Amino acid sequence: TQLLEQSPQFLSIQEGENLTVYCNSSSVFSSLQWYRQEPGEGPVLLVTVVTGGEVKKLKRLTFQFGDARKDSSLHITAAQPGDTGLYLCAGPCRNTGANSKLTFGKGITLSVRP
């Protein structure tokens, strides 16, 4: 079973602070995806990382895929209250073809105080 461990589970910070959260596994993934979900809504895709060592930026969010493709990090610079939400990482299950089902981490609940 491919497991994704996300940490920390909960994070409460002040507006303007920087933060880094993690998504780790002992398994290799062909890709990892990060989603943000707000209460009462579905997850929204933020980024997909595919290549080991890849870094992708989305405004104040920086995503990195580990060299061995077993882990990923999300760094947020100068957090805003609008960044508040549940951050989920997910990766395709091994040995599945196109339209793979995903395995999800348990998520990171981020609260940014004004």
Next chain:
Amino acid sequence: GAVVSQHPSRVICKSGTSVKIECRSLDFQATTMFWYRQFPKKSLMLMATSNEGSKATYEQGVEKDKFLINHASLTLSTLTVTSAHPEDSSFYICSASDAGRNQPQHFGDGTRLSIL
């Protein structure tokens, strides 16, 4: 971007009622759609994989007679919660992806089901 529409967004029903939830891919064809259940402040739990033109594949522990899935076309999948009871109350979310490897899943906005 890929858009997935889920309807209804909220349902409140009496115990014993059957409830149908629709999931549509609006601007792409989805040969596969996925149905998830999510408990408060928890991650998504995959219930079943819905394949167009064939039977759904259910995850272990999910009752296929309780949660009926139909994938009628390349843009529509439905989940019917049959004879719903209060313990079926939850947030149900569907997703779909374009064909091909490494294609991300795009999610609907979810359906809040409350059984009285």
